[in-house]
Amino acid sequence: MNRRPLPQSLLGVLVVAIGVAALLDQLDVVDVSLGELVSTWWPLAVVAVGVAALATVPRAWVGPAGLIAVGVLLQLGRLGLLDVSFWGLIWPIAIILVGVSLITRLGTPGSDDAVVNSAVIWWGSERRSTSRTFQGGSLTAIMGGIDLDLRQADIVGRAEIAVFALWGGVEIKVPTTWRVTVTGLPVLGSWENKTTPPLDPDAPELLVHVTTIMGGAEIRSGVLLSKD
Template sequence: MNRRPLPQIVLGVVIVVVGVVGLLRAMGLVDLSLDDLFSTWWPLAIILVGLAALVAAPRAWIGPTLIVTVGLLFQLDNLDLLDVAVGELLWPLVIIFVGLSLLTNLGTRGTDDRTINSAVIWWGSARRTTSQQFEGGSLSAIMGGIEVDLRQAGLADGAEISVFTFWGGVEIKVPPTWRVQVSGLPVLGGWENKTVPPADPEAPVLTVHVTAIMGGVEIKAGD
């Protein structure tokens, strides 16, 4: 039986609670202003999404960390705990993210890499490997795109890829002999696993953990 991932369950519970509080207020059973509550604490939703993304795809930590940081800044500003305007801090955060993405992409970029790590913002990246012991990696796309070609690669045991996308897209191409298992957290986004499970019960397994926030991930076999 398929089970919902924990981050999705937590977000669902929070949304239901907000709806129940609103219903009780409309019925006159509670005296609570949702407008005041929302205007003060709405950044907690951003923080929660970022934390859920970290749980769903921990290896793709750069994007979720940025989201959590932005949410914390807005929350501190709402509580009058910041002496600096949030807008003045956002650009430095973006610059830091760009620097982290460059550091993440450092190292070999040959066609025999065992891992593929890529983080992009406002641009695209195309990676390919033919390693016969591919171990996985992390992919973060914020308002950009990443293409990964694994069609000539082989899998190591326990291979995993963590994917985070925010207003972006990620495409992963795999051999038709692989079994691909996908799970994660969709927030106004999602993923599509176009692969067909092979008949071989001993087929190599690639596990993909996805967080898709207003973005998409596509995994397909062959061309």
């Protein structure tokens, strides 16, 4: 039996609760000013998405942490505790996230890395690993893109990659001999698993945990050509 991830279920419950409140207000069962509630508390939805993303892809924490920070500051602004604007928050938080990514050495280059971590904001990154003992990593793309090529890598048993894409995109290329399983949380975004499962039941497995917010992720398999 397939179960939906807990963060996705919690977001679904939140949406249903809002719908039920609106319906009860229309039926005059309760007196709820839905418009006023939404206008005051909508930043909590941003916080909820950030928390759900952090729970789904904790290894790719940079993006979700930034999203939570934006939501909290916007909520304080809506409550009159801070004088802030959405666009006024974006650029300083983006600078902070870039600094954090540099301090934590996210995005360190290397073609034989067993663990690949990459975080991009407003730019693109192309990464490649040829490690014979690839273990996984984390990819965070915020208004940018990441291309990870693993077609010359190998896995001993299982590896895991966490993907977070906010207004960005991530593409992962894997060998045809790998079995790929994708799970996660799409929020006005999507992912595509374009790989074909190998016939070998003991094939190496790559688990990809994805959170996409108005972004996308694609995993596809293929052989490495000389022109690639």
